[in-house]
Amino acid sequence: MKILTDAELAQALDSDIFHTISAAADKLGLECYVVGGYVRDLFLERPSNDIDIVVVGSGISLASELKQQLGRKAHLSVFRNFGTAQVKWKGMEVEFVGARKESYSHDSRKPVVEDGTLEDDQNRRDFTINAMAVCLNAERYGELVDPFYGIEDLEDGIIRTPLDPDVTFSDDPLRMMRCVRFAAQLNFMIEDETFEALSRNAERIRIVSGERIKDELNKIMMTATPSRGFVDLHRSGLLQLILPELAALDIVERRGDKAHKNNFYHTLEVVDNVCRRGGGLWLRWAALMHDIGKTRCKRWEPAQGWTFHNHNYVGAKMVPQIFRRLALPLDAKMKYVQKLVDLHMRPIVIADEEVTDSAVRRLMNDAGDDIDDLMTLCEADITSKNEVRKRMFLENFRMVREKLADLKEKDYKRLLQPCIDGNEIMQMFALPPCREVGQLKQALKDAVLDNKVPNEREPLMALLLEKAKEIGLVCKN
Template sequence: MIFQIRKDERKIFEVIGRAAEDLNFPTYVVGGYVRDRLLARPSKDLDIVCVGSGIDLARRVGDCLHPRSRVTVYKRFGTAALKHRDLEIEFVGARKESYRSDSRKPTVESGTLADDQNRRDFTINALAISLNKHDYGTIIDPFNGLEDLEAKRIVTPLEPGKTFSDDPLRMMRAIRFATQLGFTIDPATFRSISENKERIKIISWERIATELNKIMLASRPSIGLRLLDKSGLLDYVLPELAALRGVESRNGRKHKDNFIHTTKVVDNLAERSDDLWLRWAALLHDIGKAKTKRWEAEAGWTFHAHDAVGERMVPKVFRRLRLPNDKLKYVQKLVALHQRPISLTQEEISDSAVRRILFDAGDDIDDLMTLCQSDITSKNPHKVKRYLENYEGLRQRMSEIEEKDHLRNWQPPITGELIMETFGIPPSREVGLIKDGVREAILDGAIPNEYSAAYERMLVVAADLDLSPQKS
């Protein structure tokens, strides 16, 4: 089969082909670029394999391009890269690999194109396009990857047990590709993932997190989350989520499967937002339920304070997966607050309650409301409609109070420095009590959100603490 080379590809393919011919290096486009082009998906990463030195080929190509492209060399890995227009092009010499059982880092030696295709993770990633004069544009497909593309199937090129034992990260990648592409995983391949799941322990948390993030950014993350659960990998990579699975029944009363519920919430959120960290908040919003589940004779199954417990669990997840610290507080905040708007739609809403959620959520209030709307997973359309209408009513109320009181990311007009200066006291418990008293008065609506009223309330609170202003 001949690959249909587009006009925008022709020039760079021909430049690479001529440079390879000059060096007498048989050269091929391989892997993800080929797969994505055949699937009509956008791709900006072009991987070139040559039977020879990838570094030498990259330098020759860089010299041939106009304007000349700067080549970045990674001697340790025997690779080189250059940027051409909107393409990131990586060059590597064909190689074969062998692995030790306690490491995913292979012993590498030079090899043929066939050796290089043998080491690929899946048949759809082992496809190659020849850039050589005698068979230019021919698709080289030793493992029937074209058939698997057509069938939307993830299959390993070699025996799956060896593929996954050699590099256990491929188990995560299989699930990630199935999620991103909407493919199914071949039964024997999936069975091997389950059989080799413990091997994931030798993979660094950073690499696991990278695959999780790609699953989370898919249009339907639930596909990957449920495959992780079904394969047994979830117990190793996100045990807090795995602990939510299952339904328990007592006296004819049962609770919902909180794992399945969570996957639905993440999908709902994915329909509303592409924000990775808002999706992580959806993923972790109920992780406190496993620890707070209780049976109460009158109420049935309860999960009291699961939001607070979940808030305390989030840092452990972030530390283990090496997720960025600058996103931790954001996710924690949304997990901690996700029950608050729900309660505000189930009772007569006071201005004070609305002021407090605006103050606590700050600039993240819109994301919090998006999370709460995504948390509606009822199959009853009338319930869903009612809940969404209630949230829209709450949003409108928030907008009105925000416009009037300007509470988003608000700081009280009385500072700790002013309190210490006014009463001649050092940093102390009293300073905090006075600040709290002023803040609570504003949030309760007892005084307006302005300096003069706040100053007067400061004097009143201080008097209750037997503090008097210093005489000037």
């Protein structure tokens, strides 16, 4: 972070876009300020192309004047219902809004809006570090207006609301998610009174749409250490309301001297491990979901202790309902997460036993193009504190990866589909699409995967006729 004087702020804002906004505002006789994240990021020395401008007066009028001064290459969008406007120019987006004050009803995030002063506008901001404003009018160009000491909170690494946090969060409960998200993104701490207000107002999150919650969760997921955000969500009581399946993992049961690990904190460690390995958003979601079925599958078996048999299968079944509730995509991205949750135990089983070509071929066939991501997830899943066991698993995973590379090099991927397909089977036996056709296709595929027959027409045809005879089918050709 860098502390900037007003003169240094003026220098930081020494660009065509800000000088043009300044000239347009002075021409119209309007006070205007750059506010929010752009100002915060100037002090944090972080790049930002999204510029928010507050106008004491009509934001739409200033945006229209700016468009005129920038000329044909600028694009103006006006949203009269909201009293806002946007100008796009040379890859930048500038949002204009008139200074306003807001009041809320208890059952809605939609405020009643009135024209206001700069002070009114700063009062309604979510956090002190986002409530700073820098004047763009020529006489005061670069002057910082910071009534809530946002600079000090930036220096101290603190997230705090400008006014009473209970009012701030109750008025707009999405701010609770933003609070946790900013703390995770910036590696800041949430001030004690503000955090206590999160817990007191957690139930208010129920009036926020899954779409808005999803956006904040995705931003938390893409931070360097997502576990920070999810721990804060859990401690505040928000996680139990938005992702109860994950919160339910925070339990350790013991019988005698046998206890299972805390699967909540294990899951967060796996997510962080995936991040360190460069995993993208949907691989991180797969890591977050990978043990989600354990609560439903937990059983006590005297000989073994606590078991979670089939938790991968149960967890995969839970993924669509969670994605639907959170307005996450139900397309190929959801299928990808579901597949990795379902398959994440397979490489571990292989690595725990003899790493055979047959087992690796089957794994590669089932995982398809996502095999590398699956291996990354499984390596991240090794969080044992027993270093000897951890090294053994990682070494075996290395052997699995070597076999995968070897099989890919030999172009097994191309050969895994038998050269006799379902259409030909239906023609041979005069069958419509049915269970018997699927049985015969699977028999051929298993034979190829297990290297019992080469993927060649003659031996596969002989096997097909043999399997068909076993289930009472006769070739019609």
